[in-house]
Amino acid sequence: MPDEVLDDISHRRYNPLTGSWLLVSPHRTKRPWQGQQEAPSKNELPEYDPKCYLCPGNKRAEGDSNPKYSGTFAFVNDYSAVREEQQEYTLEETGDDVASLLLKAQPVTGKCYVLTFSPKHHLTLADMAPEEILPVIETWTRIYASHLSPSHPLCEQAKQALASIPTTPDAEVTPPKHQLRYMQIFENKGAAMGCSNPHPHCQIWTTSTMPEEPGKELVQMAKYRKEHGRHLLEDYATLEVKKQERVVWQNDSFVVVCPWWAVWPFEVLIIAKRHVRALVEFTEKERFQFAEAIQEVTRRYDNLFETNFPYSSGIHQAPLDSNEEEAEASWFHMHFYPPLLRSATVRKFLVGYELMAEPQRDITPEQAAARLRGCSGPLYRVTLN
Amino acid sequence: MPDEVLDDISHRRYNPLTGSWLLVSPHRTKRPWQGQQEAPSKNELPEYDPKCYLCPGNKRAEGDSNPKYSGTFAFVNDYSAVREEQQEYTLEETGDDVASLLLKAQPVTGKCYVLTFSPKHHLTLADMAPEEILPVIETWTRIYASHLSPSHPLCEQAKQALASIPTTPDAEVTPPKHQLRYMQIFENKGAAMGCSNPHPHCQIWTTSTMPEEPGKELVQMAKYRKEHGRHLLEDYATLEVKKQERVVWQNDSFVVVCPWWAVWPFEVLIIAKRHVRALVEFTEKERFQFAEAIQEVTRRYDNLFETNFPYSSGIHQAPLDSNEEEAEASWFHMHFYPPLLRSATVRKFLVGYELMAEPQRDITPEQAAARLRGCSGPLYRVTLN
Numbered sequence: 167m168p169d170e171v172l173d174d175i176s177h178r179r180y181n182p183l184t185g186s187w188l189l190v191s192p193h194r195t196k197r198p199w200q201g202q203q204e205a206p207s208k209n210e211l212p213e214y215d216p217k218c219y220l221c222p223g224n225k226r227a228e229g230d231s232n233p234k235y236s237g238t239f240a241f242v243n244d245y246s247a248v249r250e251e252q253q254e255y256t257l258e259e260t261g262d263d264v265a266s267l268l269l270k271a272q273p274v275t276g277k278c279y280v281l282t283f284s285p286k287h288h289l290t291l292a293d294m295a296p297e298e299i300l301p302v303i304e305t306w307t308r309i310y311a312s313h314l315s316p317s318h319p320l321c322e323q324a325k326q327a328l329a330s331i332p333t334t335p336d337a338e339v340t341p342p343k344h345q346l347r348y349m350q351i352f353e354n355k356g357a358a359m360g361c362s363n364p365h366p367h368c369q370i371w372t373t374s375t376m377p378e379e380p381g382k383e384l385v386q387m388a389k390y391r392k393e394h395g396r397h398l399l400e401d402y403a404t405l406e407v408k409k410q411e412r413v414v415w416q417n418d419s420f421v422v423v424c425p426w427w428a429v430w431p432f433e434v435l436i437i438a439k440r441h442v443r444a445l446v447e448f449t450e451k452e453r454f455q456f457a458e459a460i461q462e463v464t465r466r467y468d469n470l471f472e473t474n475f476p477y478s479s480g481i482h483q484a485p486l487d488s489n490e491e492e493a494e495a496s497w498f499h500m501h502f503y504p505p506l507l508r509s510a511t512v513r514k515f516l517v518g519y520e521l522m523a524e525p526q527r528d529i530t531p532e533q534a535a536a537r538l539r540g541c542s543g544p545l546y547r548v549t550l551n
Numbered sequence: 552m553p554d555e556v557l558d559d560i561s562h563r564r565y566n567p568l569t570g571s572w573l574l575v576s577p578h579r580t581k582r583p584w585q586g587q588q589e590a591p592s593k594n595e596l597p598e599y600d601p602k603c604y605l606c607p608g609n610k611r612a613e614g615d616s617n618p619k620y621s622g623t624f625a626f627v628n629d630y631s632a633v634r635e636e637q638q639e640y641t642l643e644e645t646g647d648d649v650a651s652l653l654l655k656a657q658p659v660t661g662k663c664y665v666l667t668f669s670p671k672h673h674l675t676l677a678d679m680a681p682e683e684i685l686p687v688i689e690t691w692t693r694i695y696a697s698h699l700s701p702s703h704p705l706c707e708q709a710k711q712a713l714a715s716i717p718t719t720p721d722a723e724v725t726p727p728k729h730q731l732r733y734m735q736i737f738e739n740k741g742a743a744m745g746c747s748n749p750h751p752h753c754q755i756w757t758t759s760t761m762p763e764e765p766g767k768e769l770v771q772m773a774k775y776r777k778e779h780g781r782h783l784l785e786d787y788a789t790l791e792v793k794k795q796e797r798v799v800w801q802n803d804s805f806v807v808v809c810p811w812w813a814v815w816p817f818e819v820l821i822i823a824k825r826h827v828r829a830l831v832e833f834t835e836k837e838r839f840q841f842a843e844a845i846q847e848v849t850r851r852y853d854n855l856f857e858t859n860f861p862y863s864s865g866i867h868q869a870p871l872d873s874n875e876e877e878a879e880a881s882w883f884h885m886h887f888y889p890p891l892l893r894s895a896t897v898r899k900f901l902v903g904y905e906l907m908a909e910p911q912r913d914i915t916p917e918q919a920a921a922r923l924r925g926c927s928g929p930l931y932r933v934t935l936n
């Protein structure tokens with residue numbers, strides 16, 4: 167423990183990646199819970215579900231049919247949050263000062279993809295071996311590369327990456343009509359995290375604007391680099407590997423930690439050990455080791471409470487359209503935000519105080535990391551692959 | 552409409568109170584929903600529940616008995632997130648530079664209260680008349696006043712407020728042992744918002760540190776004031792009253808709007824029309840009109856989908872320990888963050904993209920305000936008072 171007293175007292179911790187604080191109350195787990203219970207996941211899904219709009223060969227909501235894909239499959243979301251073409255919008259210049267100060271808007275265009283991880287309806291990343299997760303990472307890399315600005319500092323790397331990746335035939339991926347700014351790859355897993363279809367998949371929302379969270383992180387990382395001459399996540403990964411207090415697992419290329427500033431009970435961060443700015447910079451070995459890291463996180467999650475563990479995860483990397491300096495400040499990492507706190511049915515709610523005042527957590531990240539280190543065994547359930 | 556095109560296109564809106572952006576995708580409500588459904592609230596609660604730890608005369612988890620209270624009742628939370636006394640913690644000076652940069656912590660002390668709104672187990676604020684909500688506001692005022700720093704610019708106002716408020720005998724409220732910095736009053740209502748007991752109550756968490764959200768707002772409000780010579784929320788309330796596009800309801804003292812920058816589908820902001828810095832500055836008339844505003848919001852919420860509408864709400868006002876300038880920048884307001892989107896059972900999940908990238912909403916605040924304006928009738932259910 168960094169300071170054992172932090173295991174017992176209320177304190178705040180600082181998140182240097184976003185520049186914000188959170189409240190930690192380690193003694194608070196003792197309180198009884200009479201509130202909402204999550205349904206424990208049943209996991210009795212069929213390998214193919216004729217009603218699933220993601221299974222191979224099936225019809226989707228808007229009438230398109232999926233190919234009979236055998237690996238991953240990517241398509242443009244039928245209900246995209248942003249679209250490539252829309253009516254023009256220019257801010258009305260009313261001369262009304264207060265309105266232009268307080269009613270600010272800007273148009274956003276973009277492209278949203280859905281990407282399935284496997285044709286098999288009943289699998290999750292936790293059920294898949296690193297070899298089976300690898301094609302997902304390859305498809306992410308391909309999609310990222312095909313949306314990269316032609317003047318991006320990573321263009322050469324993107325070309326090389328594409329050359330070293332087997333083609334994925336079942337991806338309706340085309341370069342964007344207008345250059346976009348940022349690509350957010352994320353997965354919502356489980357009904358508790360707003361996922362409406364258990365078929366293993368993630369989403370990729372690509373926008374003409376820089377979203378808040380990765381934007382804040384880039385500013386903080388660039389600032390740290392300017393002040394200290396080193397990368398924030400380089401220093402942090404090295405420090406954690408040295409301390410071994412919050413490390414869950416590591417291989418040559420990645421370290422998995424419950425970060426010092428974790429908000430969600432079993433929040434995890436996968437950090438690249440060397441300076442990789444985006445997916446396209448991974449070597450073949452690193453792509454495989456990233457698949458291993460994802461496997462370790464998702465399997466341990468499921469083992470922890472012997473349930474299909476819900477979470478939202480997301481990758482932060484260099485923007486699609488970036489100058490040298492911003493791309494240089496980027497450091498590849500992946501966040502996992504899982505809501506469960508005490509068991510398969512009792513979650514942590516980030517509600518009143520958390521929304522109005524400040525995020526608050528009950529167990530310390532050191533306790534969470536120790537629990538996850540202890541869940542290394544084989545997946546608790548047998549996967550009928 | 553400010554600009555009708557915003558009803559159809561994806562755009563971002565700016566929240567001047569926190570200085571951040573959110574994504575609005577108005578066309579996205581059309582997507583089908585096959586995910587988690589909330590249980591519609593049943594509302595068949597008894598007026599008194601022998602197993603409720605908040606009902607008058609009952610035993611609480613840690614053995615204390617509640618008084619046979621007839622109005623509001625306040626006590627120190629048996630499972631407080633922060634406590635008045637705890638072990639000392641001083642940052643270890645290891646000379647290890649990186650650790651002190653990246654593993655920052657600070658101790659937090661404080662006091663957490665639970666406050667019941669009524670002795671009746673089956674009521675909610677929506678069931679209560681403004682006359683019945685008034686004692687809640689009076690107790691908030693009393694608790695705020697008893698925690699105010701003796702050198703606070705609002706001390707005189709606090710004395711006058713206390714003199715004009717009937718005493719509430721059933722409040723275990725004592726001045727804090729050490730001066731605290733901020734008092735966050737909030738309510739979590741409904742199982743969907745992590746509330747574990749339907750007995751009508753709120754919580755009051757008081758801390759030695761300034762929490763993130765009201766801290767950000769104070770900085771933004773002070774900045775606006777410096778730059779424009781007027782208060783941000785003064786300008787905003789005036790603008791909304793003039794435009795009438797997002798106004799849900801108003802009386803002499805308050806305006807209720809779905810703010811331009813709302814994240815939650817039916818998010819609402821109650822704004823004081825004159826410069827009131829904290830609860831203790833309200834006149835008797837204003838206290839009553841604040842009760843009316845709360846009644847209007849909660850009743851309309853319940854009417855909207857004919858259900859016991861879940862939400863988290865919270866009051867932002869001047870810190871307990873404040874210099875002249877900071878107190879002056881404060882402008883009393885109350886946020887309501889309700890999760891329901893389309894019906895009593897379909898909520899909006901703020902998950903993957905929202906957590907990793909940027910908050911995203913589906914209907915516009917103008918559409919939400921129009922819906923809430925249309926829900927003005929009597930409470931859809933009969934309340935057996």
Ligand SMILES: O=P(O)(O)O[C@H]1O[C@H](CO)[C@@H](O)[C@H](O)[C@H]1O
Nearest residue numbers: 514515517518519520526739745
């Ligand atoms: O204190 P309660 O009502 O048991 O707990 C609820 O509100 C708290 C403050 O928003 C949250 O930290 C908890 O996660 C939530 O379940």
Ligand SMILES: O=P(O)(O)O[C@H]1O[C@H](CO)[C@@H](O)[C@H](O)[C@H]1O
Nearest residue numbers: 360899900901902903904905911
């Ligand atoms: O697109 P889906 O999976 O239907 O929707 C889910 O993820 C989105 C992105 O995080 C959220 O905006 C939705 O609220 C959630 O239900």
